[in-house]
Amino acid sequence: MDDRLNYLVLAQAGINGYHLQRLAPYCSLMELCRQPASTLRQLGLTERQAMAIQKPDTRFMQQAEQWLRQSDLHHLIGFEDVRYPALLKQIRQPPILLFVAGNAALLSQPQMAIVGSRQPSPTGKQTAYQFAAELVRQGYVITSGMARGIDSCAHQGALSVDGPTIAVLGHGLSRIYPKSNQALAAQIMQQGALVSEYFPEIEARPAHFPQRNRIVVGLSRGTLVVEAALKSGSLISAHLAVEANRDVFAIPGSIYHPQSAGCHALIQQGAKLTTCVADILEEWTFFAKSGLKQQQSEKNSTPDLFDDTLLANVGDEATAVDQIAERSQLSVADTTIALLQLELAGLVAVVPGGYIRVRST
Numbered sequence: 499m500d501d502r503l504n505y506l507v508l509a510q511a512g513i514n515g516y517h518l519q520r521l522a523p524y525c526s527l528m529e530l531c532r533q534p535a536s537t538l539r540q541l542g543l544t545e546r547q548a549m550a551i552q553k554p555d556t557r558f559m560q561q562a563e564q565w566l567r568q569s570d571l572h573h574l575i576g577f578e579d580v581r582y583p584a585l586l587k588q589i590r591q592p593p594i595l596l597f598v599a600g601n602a603a604l605l606s607q608p609q610m611a612i613v614g615s616r617q618p619s620p621t622g623k624q625t626a627y628q629f630a631a632e633l634v635r636q637g638y639v640i641t642s643g644m645a646r647g648i649d650s651c652a653h654q655g656a657l658s659v660d661g662p663t664i665a666v667l668g669h670g671l672s673r674i675y676p677k678s679n680q681a682l683a684a685q686i687m688q689q690g691a692l693v694s695e696y697f698p699e700i701e702a703r704p705a706h707f708p709q710r711n712r713i714v715v716g717l718s719r720g721t722l723v724v725e726a727a728l729k730s731g732s733l734i735s736a737h738l739a740v741e742a743n744r745d746v747f748a749i750p751g752s753i754y755h756p757q758s759a760g761c762h763a764l765i766q767q768g769a770k771l772t773t774c775v776a777d778i779l780e781e782w783t784f785f786a787k788s789g790l791k792q793q794q795s796e797k798n799s800t801p802d803l804f805d806d807t808l809l810a811n812v813g814d815e816a817t818a819v820d821q822i823a824e825r826s827q828l829s830v831a832d833t834t835i836a837l838l839q840l841e842l843a844g845l846v847a848v849v850p851g852g853y854i855r856v857r858s859t
Contacts, residue, residue, distance in 0.1 A: 639661075
């Protein structure tokens with residue numbers, strides 16, 4: 499079994515880069531795939547993970563191999579591959595495997611993440627477009643999630659000056675969501691890269707997008723929030739960036755505009771108030787010259803987005819997000835965000851059909 503197949507086996511079992519790092523002192527990648535289920539459980543894997551390694555779903559492997567053969571622009575990058583971006587390894591739960599369509603070398607180049615509302619104002623759209631174009635001129639790759647609104651405008655701004663841009667998707671690369679972005683996705687693949695941790699035929703699901711956000715910020719040196727409501731995925735991206743010790747920049751707006759409230763909250767918590775690209779470059783230049791490292795203050799620490807009540811509603815059997823939301827009396831959006839935090843903390847795991855509780859061993 500070669501390394502590529504080993505990575506595919508582990509990926510379909512829900513193993514991530516954190517597991518691989520933790521288990522490295524005990525067994526190699528190849529040895530991990532050959533251990534009996536009892537040993538895998540002793541090493542801290544769940545029953546489902548252990549059984550999925552022992553009896554992998556070959557449909558996923560066939561799907562990945564078929565996708566890889568479709569184009570020279572298709573790549574599989576395993577966690578120990580030299581092409582795997584070093585910055586991404588520093589996040590709490592790095593993907594064990596990346597599917598990449600386009601220029602894989604871009605993943606290790608300096609990147610700025612631009613995120614924001616799916617329903618931005620005309621000013622927000624223009625701001626994302628112009629900041630992306632100018633940051634490309636300054637040598638940065640623009641990274642975002644190719645969602646409607648700010649994400650799409652950021653990608654388009656980078657492409658407008660023939661610059662590189664990376665779109666991290668919350669589904670497999672054989673699918674495009676939203677469908678209205680099919681032309682944009684094709685252009686990004688030719689001029690940049692599409693990236694996903696999901697097998698090619700996996701469809702978009704609500705729970706995938708918060709997961710996608712950790713990769714967007716994990717690849718990037720900093721995250722720029724253009725417009726965001728107080729409860730939005732963009733704020734989760736910002737808190738994930740802080741967690742990974744990355745810089746967060748926020749563009750202020752009208753105090754009467756609800757899409758500016760999230761940015762104002764981030765600025766109050768210590769994000770850099772940003773009105774032009776020079777504000778970003780000056781911040782990085784100052785710390786580079788002084789040798790100082792920005793410290794994460796208590797004010798910036800990631801808020802506790804879950805409590806024992808939500809965790810109590812996740813058991814040993816796979817439970818769908820909407821069921822957990824109903825039991826916890828939370829919205830599906832808030833439940834999805836909370837489950838991401840629980841997963842990052844190693845308390846729950848994503849499995850086919852929903853989430854399960856991770857028990858201590």
